[in-house]
Amino acid sequence: MRWLLLKDLQILRRSPLLVALLVVYPIVVAVLIGLALSRGPEKPRVAILNQVPEGGEVISLGGEEVDTSRYSQQLYDAVDPVRVGSREEARELVRDGDVLGALIVPSDITSKLQSGLEPATVEVLYNAEDPVKAQLVRDTIKSQVQDANAALGRKFTGVALGELDLLVSGGNFSLLGRDFAVLGLGPAERILAQARASLPPSSPVRGQIQQVVDFARFARENLDLSDEVLGSVAEPIRVDARVVDGAGATALSSFAVALAVTVSLMFVTLLLAAGTLALEREENAFRRLVRGLVSRTALLGEKIGLAALCSLVVALVMLAGLALFVGLEWSRAPLWVAAAAAGALGFAAMGAAIGALAREVRAASLLAFMISLPVAFVALVPSGTVSGAVYDATRVVSALFPFDPALTALGAALDGSGGMLLPLAHLLVLTLAFGAAARLGLRRFG
């Protein structure tokens, strides 16, 4: 069996196209995914004219100092900022296409924010030559301004609520360094009630005071409710996010890594196992071998071992490559190996079954591709995108092939989300089942 293994490795080494495919394919996939994960789309180049004087970014809202440069900084981080000195310069850069847009922050923005009477305005200049890029600039600036709006809105509301509370309950109010005592509706209501009680019952003023007391109560009670109303105005839609299922679900980047590795593992292993087994038949060597030189089971074991070994190496190289782009925890490397090895064995057994079925290298490769693509797609169907019954069916189909458990195991190995034992056991069962199917296929193989 050792000699057969060496023979297959030798044949592989002499199939440059296949080896190139097996080596280059996972590397290309890894690099593409790595790049996609590590770099978002290019930041748009935007000219920035900030006319707010130095130190003028701090405004005082309800006695609280708010540094508005915090919000402008977020915007600058979202773009590739080009500082300019004048409106003309900004306009020119936009016109010449040196920048995709310009943002002009007027000097009066902080005073307008401070007063809260008039909306502050920023000016945006676009070059609409490339509609896609213009859209990118618009979206970037809009989303940043909206974030700032929401944050400032909450601050304004807080201030307004404080003032309302003052109106209702009374208290001290400071303006320009001077303190004022504000009576408040509640205390006013009490004073009036006392004044009314001190009047003789026949006094006509009593009825009038009663009217004022009623009004004060009405106003107080309704203003008391208004803080909730105002709170909801500041943040009309609040996002209350909570995870319902899959506590500690696989992070997106580890998921992408697990997916890339599993897809490569699947193709490499299936092609190798199916191809090398079918090759034995195509070269007529199978009959010669099983006439007492090696048993069919040993031959099968050799093919499964060969495919699993080669693809395990490819998968680990790929993981190491991806680790350059995505922060992977090297301390978990033994778990990666376990997950990748179990997945490789599952795919190898499946590939051997395909090879035993197809009997020819070409047919085997084609069959491996044709089976693996839908298997991967079916395994990736998210719940909720199809009806419940269809989703259940996709789960059942996925459970019959190694792709889904391999993906789960690898995802768990990468970031510790969920247990690995179940998918590993699942892969072991599939390995044995596909191995048995392949062995059955070999009975009529020669």
Place this chain on the structure above:
Amino acid sequence: MIQTPATPGTAAVEGGAERSAPPPVLEAIGLSKRFGTRAALREVSLATHRGELVAIVGPNGAGKTTLLSILAGEARADAGTVSRPAAEIGWVPQQPALYGRLTVAENLRLFARLERCDDVAGAVDRMLAQSGLAERASDRVETLSGGNRQRVNVAIGLLSDPEVLLLDEPSTALDPRQRERLWEFLRGLVDAGTAIVYSTHQVQEAERHAHRVLVLADGEAVYSGSPRDLEETVGASGLGFEAAFVEFLRRRGH
């Protein structure tokens, strides 16, 4: 060149005729094989002894390959028994069974190792010399001509030095010189005691080299005996063996 030696053992093939010592090294009794409705082999029996060369002849589709591959353990008979385990029998299949991407020497070495030869390198060198491919030892088999591939195919079957050797049309595709070299080699084996059963369409080859011929037609063993006896059976001793063989089949309706 070398005249057919006297037939050792008995010439009995069918029906288990009584024979004195020694016992056959390979004995098959009542082998039958069907492919669907077609009977490829009908109750064919065959026994061969140490140092005996048996030729199987017959028209295309007569069942020669079917019979040999059952003896070699590649195919399973529907009925009948074979006395010897397939693993102990050397086998050269009709279709080359080689790895195209490996060189001639690598193919020989691989199979020598799988056959657990004691002296792998020695066996490889011997077979390279026998097949006359020593100077092409490091060429890949896929780059060889059809005949040279057949040489390697035969050489692999001869590696293990078995007591019984089966060859399915070994000389097909070989040039006359290599054919002669093959026969020299096989005769050497026979002299050393190996029993050889081979099929061929070269009737003269059967006449010249075989102690015994088994004629198959439509899956049936229609004759078994020495080539000379066949000529006499037909009553055409003047015509030569090939004409006698054709006449024999014609009379039987083939």
